[in-house]
Amino acid sequence: HHLLHVVQIAANAGAQVIMDAVNKPRNITYKGLTDLVTDTDKMSEAAILDVVRKSFPDHLILGEEGGIIGDSSSDYLWCIDPLDGTTNFAHGYPSFAVSIGVLFKGKPAAATVVEFVGGPKCWNTRTFTAAAGKGAFCNGDKIHASQTDKVEQSLLVTGFGYEHDDAWATNIELFKEFTDISRGVRRLGAAAVDMCHVALGIVEAYWEYRLKPWDMAAGVLIVEEAGGTVSCMDGGKFSVFDRSVLVSNGVLHSKLLERIGPATQKLQGKGIDFSLWYKPE
Numbered sequence: 001h002h003l004l005h006v007v008q009i010a011a012n013a014g015a016q017v018i019m020d021a022v023n024k025p026r027n028i029t030y031k032g033l034t035d036l037v038t039d040t041d042k043m044s045e046a047a048i049l050d051v052v053r054k055s056f057p058d059h060l061i062l063g064e065e066g067g068i069i070g071d072s073s074s075d076y077l078w079c080i081d082p083l084d085g086t087t088n089f090a091h092g093y094p095s096f097a098v099s100i101g102v103l104f105k106g107k108p109a110a111a112t113v114v115e116f117v118g119g120p121k122c123w124n125t126r127t128f129t130a131a132a133g134k135g136a137f138c139n140g141d142k143i144h145a146s147q148t149d150k151v152e153q154s155l156l157v158t159g160f161g162y163e164h165d166d167a168w169a170t171n172i173e174l175f176k177e178f179t180d181i182s183r184g185v186r187r188l189g190a191a192a193v194d195m196c197h198v199a200l201g202i203v204e205a206y207w208e209y210r211l212k213p214w215d216m217a218a219g220v221l222i223v224e225e226a227g228g229t230v231s232c233m234d235g236g237k238f239s240v241f242d243r244s245v246l247v248s249n250g251v252l253h254s255k256l257l258e259r260i261g262p263a264t265q266k267l268q269g270k271g272i273d274f275s276l277w278y279k280p281e
């Protein structure tokens, strides 16, 4: 599979930049009071773009740091998060990654997430890959989401973005509710990594509001190919242009949606207008 091969080479190029920087001082600038970006985010994206543009000069590319470049008539859209979990990276706290998902006519087709594991003195990586209809893999081994079908036996994970709006407040309530009824809710700080952990079967589900296409494009395919289920937080059909996501091992999906409930439905319908780049079949 040529496309997935190039996705992997590009993700590895970004990961190499991060590995070279992970033990060095960070150069931080601010997009907002707590919304950081480091030189490494930008250098990783540059290394990734280098690979993509050489292999597929006619593809459309959406990178978190660089915006949209390329041919808008292309059927392919690369969603690139050169460093997902920047805050963790800035602190040397584990849970950050390179995340690249490629859409073909608006649908996830190939994905790679390179997750940094360990911590200072023992950084390492593991690589998640998926191609549509071909299964999900971690370091080359097939992976599957968990079979747990009881909320009270589940370990869950969520995230809170930089915008402290109505969705953020609602998620504080959901955090309370699910902490009460599950084995626990983790909050690690890298959306792509959280989704890969569902695919790996070490947590049962993950949800978050106000994400962007580059946070989700890779993770959602990896989860689906690992046998999990992906929807919006109101249970509706998901696209990476939506801004909320619920991913689960599949067995638990409807039970989680029942608990999330109609109270959160008013938060829907705030998708970003990516219609310029979206190519329905």
Ligand code: IPD
Residues within 6 Å of the ligand: 081, 083, 084, 085, 086, 087, 159, 160, 161, 162, 188, 189, 190, 191, 192, 208, 210, 211, 215
């Ligand atoms: C962020 C992380 C975090 C999530 C935020 C994202 P970034 O991405 O994925 O887990 O809670 O919503 O923006 O800025 O570190 O690439």
Ligand code: CA
Residues within 6 Å of the ligand: 036, 037, 064, 086
């Ligand atoms: Ca960011």
Ligand code: CA
Residues within 6 Å of the ligand: 081, 083, 084, 085, 191, 214, 215
């Ligand atoms: Ca991100």
Ligand code: CA
Residues within 6 Å of the ligand: 041, 064, 081, 082, 083, 084, 085, 086
């Ligand atoms: Ca990022």
